[in-house]
Structure formats: C-alpha cells, structure tokens
Amino acid sequence: xxRCRRATRWMVTALDGELPARRRRALDGHVARCPACRHEMAxxxxxxxxxxxxxxxxxxxxxxxxxxxxxxxxLAAAEAERAATRAWWMRLRLPALGFATAVVATVAVGLMxxxxxxxxxxxxxxxxxxxxxxxxxxxxxxxVASRERGGPQATATVPAEPPPELAAxxxxxxxxxxxxxxxxxxxxxxxxxxxxxxxxxQSNG
Amino acid sequence: MATVHADExxxxxxxxxxxxPAESAPDAGSGFAAAAADPDVALMLRCQxxxxxxxxxxxxxxSPRVLQFARRFVGSEARAEEVxxxxxxxxxxxxxxxxxxxxxxxxxxxxxxxxxxxxxxxxERHLRVDLWxxxxxxxxxxxxxxxxxxxxxxxxxxxxxQLGQRLEALVAELPPKQRAALLLSRVDGLAYRDVAEAxxxxxxxxxxxxxxxxxxxxxxxxxxx
Amino acid sequence: xxxxxxxxxxTAVLAAPVVRAQQPRPWHQLSPDEQRRAWENYRRYQQLxxxxxxxxxxxxxxxxxxxxxxxxxLRQNYETYRGFDPGQRQExxxxxxxxxxxxx
Numbered sequence: 001x002x003r004c005r006r007a008t009r010w011m012v013t014a015l016d017g018e019l020p021a022r023r024r025r026a027l028d029g030h031v032a033r034c035p036a037c038r039h040e041m042a043x044x045x046x047x048x049x050x051x052x053x054x055x056x057x058x059x060x061x062x063x064x065x066x067x068x069x070x071x072x073x074x075l076a077a078a079e080a081e082r083a084a085t086r087a088w089w090m091r092l093r094l095p096a097l098g099f100a101t102a103v104v105a106t107v108a109v110g111l112m113x114x115x116x117x118x119x120x121x122x123x124x125x126x127x128x129x130x131x132x133x134x135x136x137x138x139x140x141x142x143x144v145a146s147r148e149r150g151g152p153q154a155t156a157t158v159p160a161e162p163p164p165e166l167a168a169x170x171x172x173x174x175x176x177x178x179x180x181x182x183x184x185x186x187x188x189x190x191x192x193x194x195x196x197x198x199x200x201x202q203s204n205g
Numbered sequence: 206m207a208t209v210h211a212d213e214x215x216x217x218x219x220x221x222x223x224x225x226p227a228e229s230a231p232d233a234g235s236g237f238a239a240a241a242a243d244p245d246v247a248l249m250l251r252c253q254x255x256x257x258x259x260x261x262x263x264x265x266x267x268s269p270r271v272l273q274f275a276r277r278f279v280g281s282e283a284r285a286e287e288v289x290x291x292x293x294x295x296x297x298x299x300x301x302x303x304x305x306x307x308x309x310x311x312x313x314x315x316x317x318x319x320x321x322x323x324x325x326x327x328x329e330r331h332l333r334v335d336l337w338x339x340x341x342x343x344x345x346x347x348x349x350x351x352x353x354x355x356x357x358x359x360x361x362x363x364x365x366x367q368l369g370q371r372l373e374a375l376v377a378e379l380p381p382k383q384r385a386a387l388l389l390s391r392v393d394g395l396a397y398r399d400v401a402e403a404x405x406x407x408x409x410x411x412x413x414x415x416x417x418x419x420x421x422x423x424x425x426x427x428x429x430x
Numbered sequence: 431x432x433x434x435x436x437x438x439x440x441t442a443v444l445a446a447p448v449v450r451a452q453q454p455r456p457w458h459q460l461s462p463d464e465q466r467r468a469w470e471n472y473r474r475y476q477q478l479x480x481x482x483x484x485x486x487x488x489x490x491x492x493x494x495x496x497x498x499x500x501x502x503x504l505r506q507n508y509e510t511y512r513g514f515d516p517g518q519r520q521e522x523x524x525x526x527x528x529x530x531x532x533x534x
Binding site: 009012013016018043044046047048050051052053054055056057058059060061064065067068069071072073075076 | 255257260261264265268269270272273276286289290293294297298368369372373376387388390391392393396397412415416419422423426430
Binding site: 071074158159162163165166167171172173174175176177179180182185187188190191192194195196 | 474475493524529
C-alpha cells in the first residue's frame with residue numbers, strides 16, 4: 001500500500017507524463033482513496049499548469065539578430081583564413097622549406113659555436129645589459145623573427161599566428177583608438193569651435 | 206490559473222504537451238533519417254556544411270525562446286541579449302560537434318543552460334536588478350500582458366496576471382538548477398531525458414530537482430491556491 | 431649581437447620567399463608597426479566588457495562603410511588630436527563635453 005510521502009514525490013513525474021504505467025496506476029489508486037493526496041495532486045497540477053503558462057518566448061530586437069550574424073560572419077571568415085593558410089602549407093614544397101630551415105640552423109649553430117656565447121645570457125662585465133634580439137628557438141616558428149624591442153618601452157612579442165578574431169579584422173585593431181574616439185573625430189571641427197564659458201577657457205591658461 | 210477545489214481530479218490540461226524524445230524518430234542512428242524526421246536537424250546539418258542561411262533560420266526560430274530562457278537567469282535585459290548572442294555564437298563555433306542522433310533543441314538548450322548557469326555564478330551577478338519586481342511606469346520585461354483565455358471577468362484576468370507575476374518572481378528565486386530543470390521541462394517542453402542531457406545530469410536527479418522546485422512554488426503560492 | 435643580427439638577416443633572406451608565398455592573409459599586409467599596434471590594441475580589447483567590444487565592432491562596421499574621403503578625414507582628425515599637447519587635450523575634452531551636453 002502506497003504511503004502519502006511516496007505518492008507526493010511521484011506527483012510531478014506523473015503530471016509530466018514520465019511516470020511508468022505501473023507506478024501511475026498505483027498512484028492513481030492511492031489518490032482516489034486519500035483526500036489529502038487528492039488535494040496535493042490538484043495543487044501540484046495547478047502550479048505546474050501555471051508554470052507551463054509562463055511566456056515561452058520574447059521578441060528578439062533587430063540589433064541582437066544583426067550583432068549575432070556579424071559575429072558569426074567574423075568567425076566564419078577567421079575559419080576560412082585558417083583553412084586557406086593550412087592549404088598553403090600543404091601545397092608548399094616542403095623540401096624547399098626544410099632546406100631554408102636547415103641552412104639557417106646550420107649558420108646559427110656555427111656562429112654561436114664560433115663565439116662560444118649563449119644567445120640570451122648577459123655577457124660578464126656588461127653590467128647586466130640584456131640581449132634583446134632572440135634567435136629562433138624550437139618553441140617558436142623558425143621563420144618569424146621576434147619584434148621585441150629593448151628599453152623601457154619593450155612590448156610583448158607579436159605572434160606569427162594571430163588569434164582568429166585578430167586575423168579576421170586586423171584593421172579594427174589598428175584603428176581601435178580612432179574607433180574609441182569616433183564621435184569626437186566625426187564632429188572634430190564643430191567641437192573645436194565650441195565656445196566655453198570665460199572661466200573654463202581661462203583656467204586652461 | 207483557476208482556483209482549485211480539493212476534491213476535483215487533477216485537470217488533464219496539467220499534463221504538459223512536450224516534444225517527443227529524439228529516439229522516437231525512425232532510424233535515429235542515421236543523420237539523414239533524423240533530418241527527415243526533424244527539420245531542425247536538417248537545418249543544423251546544412252549549417253555544418255557552411256550554409257549561412259540555415260544558421261540564420263535556426264536563429265530566427267529559436268532565439269525568442271532562448272532569450273526568454275536567459276531572461277530568467279540574468280539581471281538585465283542587455284545581459285540576456287548578450288547571453289543569447291553567446292549561445293548562438295557557440296552553436297556556430299561548435300556546430301561540428303552536434304550529432305543528429307539527438308534533438309537540436311536539446312543540444313541548443315544544453316549550451317544555453319551552461320551559459321546561464323555560468324552567468325548565475327558570476328560575482329557581479331549579486332548586483333542584479335530584479336527584472337521581475339517591476340517599478341511603476343517601467344515596461345513589463347516580459348512584454349505586454351497576454352489576456353487570460355480562461356478569464357471570464359476583468360477581475361479574473363487581473364488576478365491571473367498578478368498570479369503570473371508572482372509565479373515569475375518565485376521561479377526567479379529558485380536555485381539555478383531547479384529553475385533550469387523546471388523551465389526546460391514545463392516551459393520549453395523537453396522530456397526528462399533531454400532535460401538531463403541539457404543539465405549534464407541524470408533523469409533521477411531531474412525528478413528530484415523538479416520535486417523540490419514544485420514544493421517551493423507551492424509554498425510561495427499558498428495564498429493563491 | 432652582430433652575429434645574431436646576421437642570423438636574423440639570413441633568416442629573413444632565405445625565408446622571405448616562403449613567408450610571402452605562405453602568407454596571403456590581410457594581417458601580413460600590415461607593416462610591422464601596424465601589426466604591433468594591432469596586437470597591443472587587441473590585448474586591450476580583450477579586457478573590455480563584451481558590450482564595449484560590440485560597440486567597437488559596430489563602429490568598425492560603420493567606419494568601413496564610410497566613403498574613403500570620410501575615413502581619411504577621421505584619420506587626419508585623429509592625427510591632429512594625437513598631436514595635441516596636454517593643455518590642448520584638456521580644452522578639447524571640455525569643449526567635447528559642452529558640445530555633447532548641447533546635443534540632448
């Protein structure tokens with residue numbers, strides 16, 4: 001004989017049509033005999049019906065659609081670029097590439113052995129002066145020279161293979177500061193000829 | 206939602222219409238057969254082939270539902286739109302991972318649920334503006350109120366709307382996984398198996414989530430029942 | 431240092447035809463300075479909130495849709511703006527805020 005506690009736990013599943021037939025029969029039999037569970041079942045049904053009546057969809061603004069399609073187009077463009085690059089590699093005469101790499105490696109090893117110095121170690125007596133130009137290492141693509149500059153404005157190395165987002169729209173990032181100030185630049189002359197109060201102008205003295 | 210009398214049998218309309226499980230499609234092991242049975246699968250297969258129009262069709266069909274789903278997890282309209290956009294960008298980015306053996310909507314809601322649950326876990330989330338406690342004069346976030354087809358009098362219609370708002374607020378207060386299970390099952394009509402897949406869980410866990418969610422809602426709606 | 435320079439030069443000389451052959455992407459049509467700037471700006475862009483990223487993408491689309499003379503005008507204005515000394519920049523900022531308040 002089913003207990004009320006189990007019957008209560010089965011009600012939601014039964015009302016969702018997911019209770020196996022045998023259990024559903026047992027539940028229906030119990031509910032028919034138990035007024036409290038009959039009330040509980042009706043209450044549960046009402047709540048679930050109310051939830052089912054909640055809005056299922058929202059109107060999608062046009063800007064959301066356009067922005068999504070634009071992002072997806074950028075993604076697709078980036079994927080196509082990467083695929084084209086891989087195709088280039090496949091068509092390339094690898095022996096020629098291997099020869100060029102071998103020549104460079106041989107010369108590099110020969111030069112380094114000749115001088116007896118390590119590429120990135122500071123020379124003794126130099127006062128810790130850094131050697132900033134890096135020779136190609138096995139962790140980096142051998143055909144790309146580092147663009148790192150020395151001194152206080154040293155910047156991170158630009159990757160040989162830019163991320164897809166960057167590769168898809170490089171001009172966006174070249175012109176990023178311009179885009180951030182776009183409104184000012186569009187109305188540049190108008191803004192320049194805008195007059196300030198005497199107090200504001202004098203404070204710039 | 207009408208007042209329920211204790212001795213009445215559970216109304217049959219409480220049984221929810223829901224999507225048939227994916228496995229009921231004939232010969233669901235074949236992508237072509239699945240596509241024939243489910244037009245969304247066909248669209249997704251075309252999307253995998255690089256067809257932009259297929260992706261746009263999927264977006265237009267499902268974005269209203271995803272947006273409404275997202276709105277019940279995030280703190281602002283703008284963020285709900287951003288999450289919706291992220292969902293479909295992920296659909297495109299990972300389109301080759303989709304297998305036609307499972308329903309497209311299940312796969313879509315898996316992505317949506319993951320992103321919404323991630324959203325709930327964001328620290329900034331705690332500063333959310335409650336979408337469902339509308340200030341005077343603000344437009345209803347869920348759009349213009351729908352007339353209650355069962356309402357006989359204007360008073361009943363108003364009461365039903367008030368109840369709906371109360372219900373929305375209670376749903377918004379549910380723990381995220383309970384909320385997701387309830388919405389996927391009752392609002393979006395996914396079968397338990399598909400809800401489990403979307404949540405990365407089991408059917409048994411889904412049943413437990415739904416039971417706890419319903420108990421909470423019943424307590425919160427005591428004055429209306 | 432000199433030997434490393436020779437290595438770098440050899441690398442560039444021997445690899446150049448291969449690099450040119452293998453790199454048809456627009457990224458590599460940028461000058462090294464442009465690539466550096468793009469990379470640094472990309473890293474800053476990644477730190478921005480998503481809604482600001484989208485705003486910039488929309489501005490980029492609008493910028494690309496402009497006639498070439500309008501794009502040149504904006505670039506020229508930007509170069510002028512960059513040439514401002516701190517006092518001029520401050521004044522321009524005040525005028526911008528004054529102008530902006532007059533727009534509403």
